[in-house]
Amino acid sequence: MGRLFLIHLEGHKYTCKHCNTHLALFDDIISKSFHCRNGKAYLFDNAVNVTVGEKEERMMMTGMHIVVDIFCVGCGSIVGWRYEAAHEKSQKYKVGKYILERFKVLGPDGSSYSPTLDNPQMSGSDADDM
DSSP, rough: OOOOOOOOSSEEEEETTTOEEEEEEGGGEEEEEETTEEEEEEEESOOOEEEEOOOOOEEETTTTEEEEEEETTOOOEEEEEEEESSSSGGGGGTTTTTEEEEGEEEOOOOOOOOOOOOOOSSSEEEEEEO
């Protein structure tokens, strides 16, 4: 399979909750007001140490988007998705940006996120408001 080369991030970072692989910097957060099936999700300008799945159209709260799931290169766990295209003009700002699901990553202080009864289960995933 070959040797795995990981990018090591300096500073406050989000990591995979399964293997602690570095995924994104706190400073790259664009919005914390996104939601997914497991609760909160954050929109990032950049993510590292991820591979992408197949492109697929997905209906979300803000309309139809083309996305690819993103997987941790360290352990293969799905950690979120990347926006490839948005059909609605108002949603184009998301294209090329990454969503990390808080349930699947550890925060900069090593904290995990657990969905509570206050977080409704949603069938789609997207932003509440910006």
